[in-house]
Amino acid sequence: MTADPVALGHRLHWRGVIRTRRAVVITSLALGGLVVSLTFGGLLGSPGSHQSLTSRVIAGVSAGVFLVGALIAVRGATDDLVKLLTGRISDNRSAALRVICLLSGYALVILGALSLLRVPWGKLLLGGALTGVLLGIAAQPVLGNIFAGLVLMVAHPFTIGERISVQSGPLGGRIEGEVTDMTLLFVELRTGDGRTLIPNNAVLGAAIGPPHRETTAA
Numbered sequence: 699m700t701a702d703p704v705a706l707g708h709r710l711h712w713r714g715v716i717r718t719r720r721a722v723v724i725t726s727l728a729l730g731g732l733v734v735s736l737t738f739g740g741l742l743g744s745p746g747s748h749q750s751l752t753s754r755v756i757a758g759v760s761a762g763v764f765l766v767g768a769l770i771a772v773r774g775a776t777d778d779l780v781k782l783l784t785g786r787i788s789d790n791r792s793a794a795l796r797v798i799c800l801l802s803g804y805a806l807v808i809l810g811a812l813s814l815l816r817v818p819w820g821k822l823l824l825g826g827a828l829t830g831v832l833l834g835i836a837a838q839p840v841l842g843n844i845f846a847g848l849v850l851m852v853a854h855p856f857t858i859g860e861r862i863s864v865q866s867g868p869l870g871g872r873i874e875g876e877v878t879d880m881t882l883l884f885v886e887l888r889t890g891d892g893r894t895l896i897p898n899n900a901v902l903g904a905a906i907g908p909p910h911r912e913t914t915a916a
Contacts, residue, residue: 721774728767732810735760740814761814768810772803783851794882795851798844839899840883846898847882855906862887864896866904874909 738757776799780792856862858877864887865872875887875894884895 721771721778724767724774725771728764728771731760731763731765731767732814735764735814740816764810764814765807768803768807772800772807776800776803795848839897843883843898846902847880849902850880850885850898861909863907863909864901864904865907866900869896869900869904872910 735757738753738760740757740761776796779799780796783792783795856877858880861874861876863872863874873887873889873894873896875889877885878888878893879886882898884897885901887894887896
């Protein structure tokens with residue numbers, strides 16, 4: 699006995715709605731915990747002020763709500779994003795996207811935790827600004843390819859197994875072939891000359907279309 703496609707579609711729809719609402723609730727609790735804890739002085743209390751035991755308990759409990767909720771929200775949002783793109787990107791690209799989302803989310807959680815500890819993370823960020831600029835310049839080609847790969851993943855102009863034509867001046871003209879893989883740095887094509895890797899930023903700035911078909915005179 700096969701399941702009713704309409705009923706199955708409704709169940710999947712409501713599961714998605716419930717998952718989205720749960721993510722919103724958890725994120726709201728985490729942000730609320732952060733605000734309440736900071737209002738009551740954070741984990742170390744306000745400088746130069748004497749906090750009551752009640753205020754410290756409220757600040758500590760709220761900080762715990764923030765940390766637990768934020769970690770759950772980061773993992774949940776990452777899992778939902780990866781599931782949404784399942785089948786549209788390769789396994790390697792999916793794993794790389796998961797790592798990037800987790801690291802970005804955990805970085806925000808760490809900044810929130812530093813705020814609760816009254817650590818001047820703003821000064822720390824400004825102190826490392828010069829180093830960040832130098833590293834950013836050095837890593838610009840890699841970061842450009844990563845961001846271009848994310849854009850290609852979302853825009854989805856082609857799929858693995860599709861034959862495409864990529865035409866761009868920086869690439870020296872037209873490149874045609876079958877898409878065999880898509881990573882965060884390169885798009886891999888199987889051309890007549892063999893395996894070809896094209897940087898994602900070059901693909902993003904190129905004209906993409908079907909393979910060129912030469913017409914023969916009658």
